[in-house]
Amino acid sequence: MIKLYAVPATCALAPHIILEETKTPHEVKILKRGSDPEGWAELKALNALGQVPTIVTDEGYPLTEVTAILQYLNNKSGDKLFPTTGKERFKAFEWLNFIASELHKGFGPLFGPGNFTTDEAGINAIKAKARENMARKLEIAESRFEGTENPIGNGFTIVDAYLYVVLTWAKFVKIDLAPYPKLNSFVIKTAERPSVVAASLAEGLRK
Secondary structure, rough: EEEEEOOOOOHHHHHHHHHHHHOOOOOEEEEEOOOOOOHHHHHHHHHHOOOOOEEOOOOOEEEEEEHHHHHHHHHHOOOOOOOHHHHHHHHHHHHHHHHHHHHHHHHHHHHHHHHHOHHHHHHHHHHHHHHHHHHHHHHHHHHHHOOOOOOOOOOOHHHHHHHHHHHHHHHHHEEEEEEEEHHHHHHHHHHOHHHHHHHHHHHOOOO
């Protein structure tokens, strides 16, 4: 059975959604910052960075990094949630990398500007620039929905799970998605998908 280490509302929610989507037998270890030192020590023994998501695979080895975990889970499900050939496959890889390197990492300075400087004026400058950069990246993401309801065609993939989770972070830093109607619609629609509801309930993100 796959074991997932997760912190609520982090990118670990994406593989959690896919575990529910594929009905893969799994256990989720929910960790919260500032509590459960034994759980965090258990995680760090598997992942030197002490970060989520981390899984212990069916085969018994630890696996880290959200895109690698998503690909592993897709493979376990029979490659049903990722295009297998042609343009759509490479566009899906493009999306995964864009989400990871541009959107996901782009939120970093907004959540933790103090990781870059301790100067108050510098913190404000970092946040302002990060918001400017994020607006440009959200515009690009909006433009990549080429007449479809999902990033890749009109079917649910591991790309959808990752993109949905990262876009939900906008509300935590007071970024309004209304100016990006395709992204906003995508988030609203995906939030009601049964696998998303189940994972969110399990992490205490909704009632």
